Amino acid sequence: MSAYTTVFGSLAHYEKGRVEIIQDKARHYAFSNIFEVASQAQPYEKTAVAKNLEYVVEVLRAEGRSDWFTAAHDEFAVVMDGHLELHLVKLDDPAAVVSPDAQGSVRLPGSPTGKKMGWIKLRRGHQALLPAGAAYQFIAEQPSVILLQTLQGPLTVEKWADICEA
Amino acid sequence: MSDVKASAPDEQTGYKRFELGRFSFSRDEYFVTVGWPARETQLSHTLPVDAFLKALMRDVAWGFFYGWVNFDAVLGTRNRYGKVELYAGRYNDSYHASGLDYMETFETAEILATFKAMLTDWTNAGFDPFAAPAETSTTVFGKKNGSNTAAIERNRETCRRMPGLPGDASLRSDENGYPINRAFADVEQDEPELHVEPGFENEVHAFNLFKYLSRSDVTWNPSIVSVCRNSLFCPTTEEHILPVIHGNDRVEWFIQVSDQITWQVSDKETGQPRARVVMKPGDVAAMPADIRHQGFSPKRAMLLVWENATPGLPEKYDSGELSPYPIEL
Structure with missing residues (x-):
């Protein structure tokens, strides 16, 4: 038996902390919880939970098969709960889908045209590279949670008043 | 090579005394004493030597980090990126209002050389300033007794894109000297299952981040595990107290990955x-650009620190061009 128990959160069980104000405003801390956000989101809705100028960290509730997405820059996905598959396709003509200087991810209208790069089986704690110019699709049999490091783009959903303590 | 002004070892304690500009630093068996000129007199300030060395270790390893590294409520450094301000009392209401604070600016290489020399001379064998208190000895106290060069020469582990990619930072394993930490013995160690088509070996990539963190041999020392232009994921493992009070020169964000950390924000x-910000697994909090913060972690915890390394940010926050708060609610 381990001497310590490491506590992670999940969709099924999370306990939110709090901001105790002394001389400030709670809204300055934009305090939220990724499992709470994911539990109230539509599948694969990209909800921003952190924002730093043009950069964002998004939370995705992975459930079922996602659309195909791509970005002109690297993105990184960390699975925070559950397990899923990540499928990657090298786009024949990435610039035809997303401008090279575009920010954030875009949704492909259908299936991607290009070579299959491979696929990865991921579960909680695993981090994957979503390479620039590749199309990606998530498949999750059970609801799972993804943390996505990216830039703010057309698919980024901002609903700060709903998710943060004010 | 910058000159370091150091005395001969003290006859009683064996430790050297250091001077940097008009600051002086000396240590005895339990304490560090810092001296500086103030008005027509000389002032001094005392810190416990273990706390001082832990703070000094972070300042050196982080290259003075982003913004302010307060050793306590009186002493600290501010990174000017190429130069470093060393201050006593500048960001303390009482000292500053009384005109008893002092600040001097140094070339980064000069202050780094002195700080490294101090760290080398004052760290005894068996004491690791990066370790949690339960994981290192009390040999920091007492007269000079050997050294611990291997422990104090560790730097932040940074990647160019993502650890484990060819030519990038290494993953952590038993084989390369990163055993699982005692507090994370229950963290699963399996790696992602990769099915890679020929020719895409360098792009289809994933690793077990939680395994990587469970094998961190340091506390309160963020590494970099992904680079999205100037957006850096900097996870770290935290136990006991953040040995510095970090003052932000930009907004940073915390995402609590495991366990609990409480932040005192000033x-x-x-x-x-x-x-006070009490963070539990899954919690996300901004640390605004106008605060200083110190964390308390009763059990070794995984924390994802998210940084923005865009050049020129400190000037934009200083001038008011950017709000210290990242979100308008």
Whole structure:
């Protein structure tokens, strides 16, 4: 038996902390919880939970098969709960889908045209590279949670008043 | 090579005394004493030697980090990126209002050389300033007794894109000297299952981040595990107290990955308390650009620190061009 128990959160069980104000405003801390956000989101809705100028960290509730997405820059996905598959396709003509200087991810209208790069089986704690110019699709049999490091783009959903303590 | 002004070892304790500009630093068996000129006199300030060395270790390893590294409520450094300000009392209401604070600016290489020399001379064998208190000895106290060069020469582990890619930072394993930490013995160690088509070996990539963190041999020392232009994921493992009070020169964000950390947040300029932020797994909190903060972690915890390394940010926050708060609610 381990001497310590490491506590992670999940969709099924999370306990939110709090901001105790002394001389400030709670809204300055934009305090939220990724499992709470994911539990109230539509599948694969990209909800921003952190924002730093043009950069964002998004939370995705992975459930079922996602659309195909791509970005002109690297993105990184960390699975925070559950397990899923990540499928990657090298786009024949990435610039035809997303401008090279575009920010954030875009949704492909259908299936991607290009070579299959491979696929990865991921579960909680695993981090994957979503390479620039590749199309990606998530498949999750059970609801799972993804943390996505990216830039703010057309698919980024901002609903700060709903998710943060004010 | 910058000159370091150091005395001969003290006859009683064996430790050298250091001077940097008009600051002086000396240590005895339990304490560090810092001296500086103030008005027509000389002032001094005392810190416990273990706390001082832990703070000094972070300042050196982080290359003076982003913004302010307060050793305590009086002493600290501010990174000017190429130069470093060393101050006593500048960000303490009482000292500053009384005109008893002092600050001097040094070339980064000069202050780094002196700080490294101090760290080398004052760290005894068996004491690791990066370790949690339960994981290192009390040999930091007492007269000079050997050294621990291997422990103090560790730097932040940074990647160019993502650890494990060819030519990038290494993953952590038993084989390369990163055993699982005692507090994370229950963290699963399996790696992602990769099915890679020929020719895409360098792009289809994933690793077990939680395994990587469970094998961190340091506390309160963020590494970099992904680079999205100037957006850096900097996870770290935290136990006991953050040995510095970090003052932000930009907004940073915390995402609590495991366990619990409580942050005491104070005003960056005055040190007056502003808030406490209790973070549990999955919690996300901004640390505004106008605060200083110190974390308390009762059990070794995984924390994802998210940084923005865009050049020129400190000037934009200083001038008011950017709000210290990242979100308008």
